[in-house]
Amino acid sequence: MSRKKIITGAFSAAASTYETAARAQVWAADTLAGRLGEAAGPLRVLELGCGTGLLTRRLVNALPAGSQILATDLSPVMVQAASAALPDVAFAVMDAEAPHVAGPFDLIASSLAAQWFTDLPGTLARLAGLLAPHGRLLLTTLGAGTFAQWKDAHRALGVESGVPDYPGTAALAAMLPGARVESSPLTLSYKDARTFLLSLLALGAQTPKPGHRPLSPGQVRRIIKAMGSPCAITWDILLLDYRRENGP
Numbered sequence: 001m002s003r004k005k006i007i008t009g010a011f012s013a014a015a016s017t018y019e020t021a022a023r024a025q026v027w028a029a030d031t032l033a034g035r036l037g038e039a040a041g042p043l044r045v046l047e048l049g050c051g052t053g054l055l056t057r058r059l060v061n062a063l064p065a066g067s068q069i070l071a072t073d074l075s076p077v078m079v080q081a082a083s084a085a086l087p088d089v090a091f092a093v094m095d096a097e098a099p100h101v102a103g104p105f106d107l108i109a110s111s112l113a114a115q116w117f118t119d120l121p122g123t124l125a126r127l128a129g130l131l132a133p134h135g136r137l138l139l140t141t142l143g144a145g146t147f148a149q150w151k152d153a154h155r156a157l158g159v160e161s162g163v164p165d166y167p168g169t170a171a172l173a174a175m176l177p178g179a180r181v182e183s184s185p186l187t188l189s190y191k192d193a194r195t196f197l198l199s200l201l202a203l204g205a206q207t208p209k210p211g212h213r214p215l216s217p218g219q220v221r222r223i224i225k226a227m228g229s230p231c232a233i234t235w236d237i238l239l240l241d242y243r244r245e246n247g248p
């Protein structure tokens with residue numbers, strides 16, 4: 001099965017539990033919504049990876065009346081979950097890496113979906129091309145410091161974690177000339193590392209990096225024990241802000 005199908009299946013299966021575990025995702029959506037500022041008039045908006053609609057709801061509340069929002073996600077189950085509560089938003093199942101929309105858009109927004117993309121630089125370039133002349137791309141994604149404590153505990157045992165290789169701020173900024181990127185790390189406390197793993201399952205975010213070989217149950221138990229109780233886990237949230245007028 002392709003990685004994309006595995007990712008879609010995991011998120012589809014988690015649509016009903018996602019918001020019970022979405023502490024970092026709420027924080028990231030709030031951070032992004034806080035950057036929207038005041039728009040002079042209605043905006044044409046494309047949202048990517050809308051999930052259950054955490055960011056979509058914030059866009060509806062923050063944007064001027066008359067704005068047209070098209071919210072999209074790879075998972076049809078997520079799209080169904082989000083659309084149930086938002087009758088005035090248009091929804092579509094769409095792979096953000098192959099957007100089948102014409103544009104132009106005044107705003108393209110996405111919160112914590114881009115870390116699942118296969119070709120992030122290529123996708124950012126394609127999305128920038130869908131912006132209106134004064135359009136803006138605003139997204140949050142995960143950065144290199146994400147789950148540092150979990151990765152350290154693996155290293156101490158001489159094994160590799162399945163955490164994907166996320167970019168640092170400079171590497172993400174270099175993917176889209178003209179973009180500004182800042183890191184806002186959020187450290188959350190979990191009862192223990194098992195609870196952290198269960199929360200990833202509830203989110204549908206358990207798919208490991210490509211080629212990762214799963215650890216034995218004994219190794220996982222040792223890592224969980226080594227991390228103690230309670231345990232702190234950092235989500236390194238990167239915010240990318242690109243205005244087409246600043247682009248090349």
Ligand SMILES: C[S@@+](CC[C@H](N)C(=O)[O-])C[C@H]1O[C@@H](n2cnc3c(N)ncnc32)[C@H](O)[C@@H]1O
Binds near residue numbers: 048073096113
């Ligand atoms: C962590 S959730 C974030 C959802 C929502 N934006 C939020 O802030 O809660 C990631 C979402 O991205 C979607 N996703 C993953 N890869 C995608 C892709 N290539 N195109 C569109 N959506 C994708 C998943 O289906 C999932 O709903």
